[in-house]
Amino acid sequence: MTGPAPRPLPPRPASDTAPPGTRTADLLHTLRLVWRASPRHSVTYALTSLLGSALPAANLYIGKLLLDEVARAAQGGVTYGALLSLLGVQVALVVLGSLLSTVQSASQQLLGDSLQHSVSRRILDKASGLSVEAFENAETYDKLQQAYREVGSRPLGVATQLVGLAGAAVTLASVGALMARLGFWVLPLVLLASLPGVIVSNRFGVEGYRMLRRQTHDARVQNYLGGLLTSDTLVKEVRLFGFEPYLLRRWRDYYLGFRQQLEALVRRRSGWGFAASLVSALLIGLASALILRRAAAGQITVGDFSVFVLGITQVQGTVAGLLNGVSGIYQNLLYMRNLFDFLELPDRDLDAGETWYGPIDTIEFQGVGFRYPLTDRDVLSGVSFTVRRGEALALVGENGAGKTTLVKLLTRLFEPTSGRILLNGQDAARFSPRSVQKEMSIIFQDFGQYQMSARENVALAEVSRLDDAPGVQGAVDRAGAAFVETLPGGLETPLGRLFQGGRQLSGGQWQRLALARLYFRAASVLVFDEPTAALDARAEFETMEALRTQARDRITLLISHRFSTVRLADRIIVLEGGVIVESGSHQELLARGGKYAVLYDLQARGYAANEEPAAPA
Numbered sequence: 001m002t003g004p005a006p007r008p009l010p011p012r013p014a015s016d017t018a019p020p021g022t023r024t025a026d027l028l029h030t031l032r033l034v035w036r037a038s039p040r041h042s043v044t045y046a047l048t049s050l051l052g053s054a055l056p057a058a059n060l061y062i063g064k065l066l067l068d069e070v071a072r073a074a075q076g077g078v079t080y081g082a083l084l085s086l087l088g089v090q091v092a093l094v095v096l097g098s099l100l101s102t103v104q105s106a107s108q109q110l111l112g113d114s115l116q117h118s119v120s121r122r123i124l125d126k127a128s129g130l131s132v133e134a135f136e137n138a139e140t141y142d143k144l145q146q147a148y149r150e151v152g153s154r155p156l157g158v159a160t161q162l163v164g165l166a167g168a169a170v171t172l173a174s175v176g177a178l179m180a181r182l183g184f185w186v187l188p189l190v191l192l193a194s195l196p197g198v199i200v201s202n203r204f205g206v207e208g209y210r211m212l213r214r215q216t217h218d219a220r221v222q223n224y225l226g227g228l229l230t231s232d233t234l235v236k237e238v239r240l241f242g243f244e245p246y247l248l249r250r251w252r253d254y255y256l257g258f259r260q261q262l263e264a265l266v267r268r269r270s271g272w273g274f275a276a277s278l279v280s281a282l283l284i285g286l287a288s289a290l291i292l293r294r295a296a297a298g299q300i301t302v303g304d305f306s307v308f309v310l311g312i313t314q315v316q317g318t319v320a321g322l323l324n325g326v327s328g329i330y331q332n333l334l335y336m337r338n339l340f341d342f343l344e345l346p347d348r349d350l351d352a353g354e355t356w357y358g359p360i361d362t363i364e365f366q367g368v369g370f371r372y373p374l375t376d377r378d379v380l381s382g383v384s385f386t387v388r389r390g391e392a393l394a395l396v397g398e399n400g401a402g403k404t405t406l407v408k409l410l411t412r413l414f415e416p417t418s419g420r421i422l423l424n425g426q427d428a429a430r431f432s433p434r435s436v437q438k439e440m441s442i443i444f445q446d447f448g449q450y451q452m453s454a455r456e457n458v459a460l461a462e463v464s465r466l467d468d469a470p471g472v473q474g475a476v477d478r479a480g481a482a483f484v485e486t487l488p489g490g491l492e493t494p495l496g497r498l499f500q501g502g503r504q505l506s507g508g509q510w511q512r513l514a515l516a517r518l519y520f521r522a523a524s525v526l527v528f529d530e531p532t533a534a535l536d537a538r539a540e541f542e543t544m545e546a547l548r549t550q551a552r553d554r555i556t557l558l559i560s561h562r563f564s565t566v567r568l569a570d571r572i573i574v575l576e577g578g579v580i581v582e583s584g585s586h587q588e589l590l591a592r593g594g595k596y597a598v599l600y601d602l603q604a605r606g607y608a609a610n611e612e613p614a615a616p617a
């Protein structure tokens with residue numbers, strides 16, 4: 001599906017107030033990245049570019065000699081052979097030029113490809129080592145997204161622009177040396193004439209960039225609005241409520257705002273651009289008049305004059321390229337800082353610590369507290385409880401009470417900010433998170449729907465057993481996901497609608513597969529976070545029955561808003577504002593008449609109300 005072309009978002013570059021050494025270090029770092037990506041293509045690209053940069057001066061010089069010889073030939077004394085040999089050199093230069101540029105662009109393309117691959121690889125390596133915490137931090141996530149988006153252009157941009165700068169210096173020095181022979185004022189005047197245009201274009205380049213930056217927030221909102229209109233998952237709701245015109249109007253309002261700013265910028269840029277070209281023309285006119293005076297005095301040849309005329313365009317183009325290259329490198333380095341910031345984020349070594357072996361028989365929370373990074377509020381505090389093998393513990397509480405957070409701590413995705421968690425009486429922090437996680441299996445509230453085969457959807461819980469067909473089948477049976485057999489390719493059927501040939505499943509079917517994934521891993525701790533939210537009544541009943549059987553030789557943790565599910569647990573913990581306010585069995589908590597009883601009563605009354613016969617009209 002194609003949506004409206006998204007407005008280019010200027011990615012947020014790192015602050016340009018970084019210490020002066022940072023840019024140099026980033027430049028070197030970028031060049032190292034480029035070099036490592038492909039030394040062979042880096043060298044080829046640099047060499048062909050530099051050699052090619054000396055060609056304009058060589059061409060100018062041969063052209064001058066040829067013209068002078070032609071002029072002399074008019075007076076006789078020059079052989080046809082001499083003219084032909086100069087022509088031969090000129091043709092050879094043209095052939096060399098096109099050979100160099102062919103090799104240059106081929107090596108640039110291959111270097112770009114290697115670079116994109118190697119930097120993407122580094123980003124993905126980094127992303128796989130980051131903690132879950134890092135992903136929940138909006139700024140880090142932004143950096144990751146941006147690094148990934150920019151990976152194809154920025155590092156190569158820095159390298160090619162840097163080589164371009166060196167090439168421009170070579171061109172300028174060689175062409176400049178030729179022109180300087182025509183009079184000491186020629187080169188300064190021509191250089192001066194190049195400046196106004198470059199200054200204006202740079203100044204408005206920066207303004208344009210700032211404008212885009214100012215618009216970043218609004219552009220994101222506009223893109224979001226466009227995304228709502230083109231989203232396959234939201235189309236049902238958008239159509240039914242019919243708010244397309246509202247979305248379109250808001251989308252257009254943003255566009256009109258951007259358009260106004262763009263028009264103002266274009267007007268000013270055109271005015272200044274025109275003024276700059278006038279100044280430039282005056283200076284070139286002055287230089288030409290001076291050259292012509294020397295020509296009138298017979299002090300320069302027709303070849304010299306051609307060096308002057310053709311040299312002007314060459315110098316102006318090179319100066320513009322040089323200054324634009326400097327600002328281009330600077331801008332690209334700002335983006336590279338984002339990439340480096342991301343690559344420099346601390347990893348969370350999931351294998352650090354002692355290795356945990358064997359089943360977990362008890363989990364004990366001792367005064368556990370937790371605060372999300374960059375927030376100023378504890379979402380859990382003083383949480384203490386113990387759960388033993390064979391027990392099913394349910395967590396209840398209203399939205400935002402801290403249930404999922406508690407599970408994240410239990411599963412070592414996050415570490416407590418206070419208190420400790422003991423496993424079989426030993427501090428969990430001593431053990432490597434990964435080795436502990438191997439003993440745990442989970443179905444999250446927002447479980448994954450992997451656009452892969454049904455088998456992979458189950459076996460991802462333990463990829464080393466990806467080919468364990470009986471194991472997968474067993475998990476599928478336990479999860480009541482028998483529908484898999486009715487799929488055209490059985491367990492091998494690709495799922496989801498993202499790729500061709502994929503079968504889309506219903507929400508409940510996806511959830512059953514996620515349950516199968518949980519069962520597939522041989523774990524001593526099972527965590528069910530709203531495991532039945534998308535299930536029908538029968539499936540919920542079956543799941544709960546299976547869960548009760550599973551629970552006998554394991555620790556089971558259950559989060560649910562459905563009391564029909566919760567009441568099956570041996571013990572229930574009631575969380576409120578991150579604190580345990582009650583705990584006990586279903587019967588005990590009802591008898592106590594506290595928070596649990598109130599919540600239970602509310603839900604029970606909801607059912608009862610639905611069962612009341614309709615009042616006669």
Ligand SMILES: Nc1ncnc2c1ncn2[C@@H]1O[C@H](COP(=O)(O)OP(=O)(O)OP(=O)(O)O)[C@@H](O)[C@H]1O
Pocket residue numbers: 136372373375379397398399400401402403404405406445
């Ligand atoms: N990544 C995060 N960064 C900052 N705060 C968070 C983050 N995730 C959750 N919170 C906050 O932590 C509190 C507890 O959230 P949690 O998801 O644990 O609640 P819950 O009891 O599972 O809620 P629900 O029943 O809605 O699933 C909430 O106030 C929430 O706003």
